[in-house]
Amino acid sequence: MKRTVPIVIAAATGFVLIVSSFIPLTEEWGSAAMQWFNILAAIAFVLGGSNLLRMNLQKISDRRLGWGYAAVTLVAFLVTLFVGLFKVGVQPTESFPTYAWAAPYNQEGSFLWWLFEYMYKPLQATMFSLLAFFIASAAFRAFRAKNPEAIALLATAFIVLMGRTYVGGLMREFLPERLEWLSFDAMTNYIMSVFNLAGMRAITIGIALGVASTSLKVLLGVDRSYLGAGDD
């Protein structure tokens, strides 16, 4: 029963969505299914939050390796949840001056806004920016012209790296019009819109066929791996 009901729900919803895509009369059914999905997606945040609490509390309780990080995660989660839910630091709006909670939770100057602007944003930007340093170090140590494939990759990387800068277009100034295709930016455009496009289109079509066959297996109940392990 534990497995049969979810399979029936998944199959029924899936087929309704397929049918609603092809038969305009049943479009409304598809909309209803998607509306339920959106409600479930919002509830999934609550489930996700409680799961995060459970996993991290377990880790701290067992004093597992890295339990300190779990404690930091929990504190960050609970503080953010508290200041967001209770709108800490939010000022009443002009429209509703007597209702303290009438303003949005992320109002400028509120505690949640402060957390987002001065903690979350700089931390995320830092993580992203560090890539430049690690890519430089990795390129120096690992990007070697060891075989013909690596040489082709190196040549492409060189052209695209140059083509994505001011220098790429600067070459046109020195080239006669009939040889402008030799400039880095022209070659970059060619690589992206011919070689890359052909490869990506083939991969995309392959993925789409794979997704279609996997989806059919899920809808027909042949593939039940998404339900996890366990008996009926």
Added chain:
Amino acid sequence: MYEFFKTLDRRWIFLLMLIAVGLPILRGWQFPERPSPMVQSVFDAIESLPEGSQVWMAYDYDPGSQGELHPMALAFTRHCALKKLKMYYMTLWPQGPPMIQKNVDVLRNEFPDLQYGVDYVNLGYRPGYEGPIKLAVTDLRKTIAADVDGKSLNDLPMTKGLKNIQNVDLIINVSAGYPGTKEWVLYAATPYNISSVAGCTGVQAPYLYPYVPQQLNGLLGAIKGAAEYEFLLLEAYPQLRENPEAQEALRRMGPQLLAHLVLIALIVIGNVIYFVGRRRGDV
């Protein structure tokens, strides 16, 4: 020299990269751009819209990709505001609302003539990945009943008569991943024949090229695409030259140029060491 580079501490590489990125920022170096045909087609798609056209601004990114995507998002906003288009902002990313708010702030500060609810509206975040897209194209109110401040769509002049987004003139999507451009193309632009343009991170661009030009009119790839777009915008609307914030992507091309040159130099040096080492029997 060979020994020096062979045993080069990676902290020297980090320092070199720091200088390459920091110097152009501190000196304010800017370079002219040469717009590619792809960027030109994005610009033309917006420029060709008549005044009052409806544009759905789907901004699906977060602070992690803000450095790469925010300048193009603001450039789209400024372009639409200058063209007096009706802008509907929405995000499918939980961290997206503050990104949209920055765009709304630009409209409030730089275009005080535009009115909220009449010329632009902020519909905020909706959970459910591609789910809200499917509902927005069939029955908008099933996924969005109110704007970001809780005001009913029936009370806003822009949204009062809007049943779904099938009749919008253009979808502009700025995306850092899933859900993003691919989902807007698959579930809105293609099945309902809505014109669409997009801006994405450098990593995503190769995956989205197959959708151009049939399903996407054009695509801005990363900060380079944004810089070319800003260049076109400055050419068409010279009044923006007085606004340094409207040249943010152009400013960021300086660090990109030097960083790419350093990267190429490091790859070349690394390979020279490799071949010398191989000849000496060290590898």
